[in-house]
Amino acid sequence: MFVRRRRWYFVMMGTCAVLFILAWSVVRLWSVPAAIAMCLVAMVIPPAAAIVANRRGPEDHWWDEESGDAQSDAWWAELEGRKRSGNPKDPDDRRER
Numbered sequence: 001m002f003v004r005r006r007r008w009y010f011v012m013m014g015t016c017a018v019l020f021i022l023a024w025s026v027v028r029l030w031s032v033p034a035a036i037a038m039c040l041v042a043m044v045i046p047p048a049a050a051i052v053a054n055r056r057g058p059e060d061h062w063w064d065e066e067s068g069d070a071q072s073d074a075w076w077a078e079l080e081g082r083k084r085s086g087n088p089k090d091p092d093d094r095r096e097r
Contacts, residue, residue, distance in 0.1 A: 008049075009052060015042075019038050023036075023038035
């Protein structure tokens with residue numbers, strides 16, 4: 001679900017921003033090592049958020065699956081070389097005859 005992935009992405013990136021802001025505006029006054037640790041944790045969040053946002057859901061169409069639209073599937077099959085076009089001007093079709 002696109003909406004669910006987008007929500008998780010913004011939650012993770014919001015957490016990252018909050019960690020950075022709190023680390024250097026509040027926590028550094030009491031403990032610089034704790035602020036650095038918070039920044040290290042925040043540094044790991046953006047790549048994980050990108051992975052979560054870009055992963056394929058169970059209902060998402062993938063490049064090698066058929067879409068259900070016969071014309072679209074035939075077009076993609078022709079482009080990928082799984083099926084010949086039937087066009088007499090196509091050099092690949094003439095070689096098979």
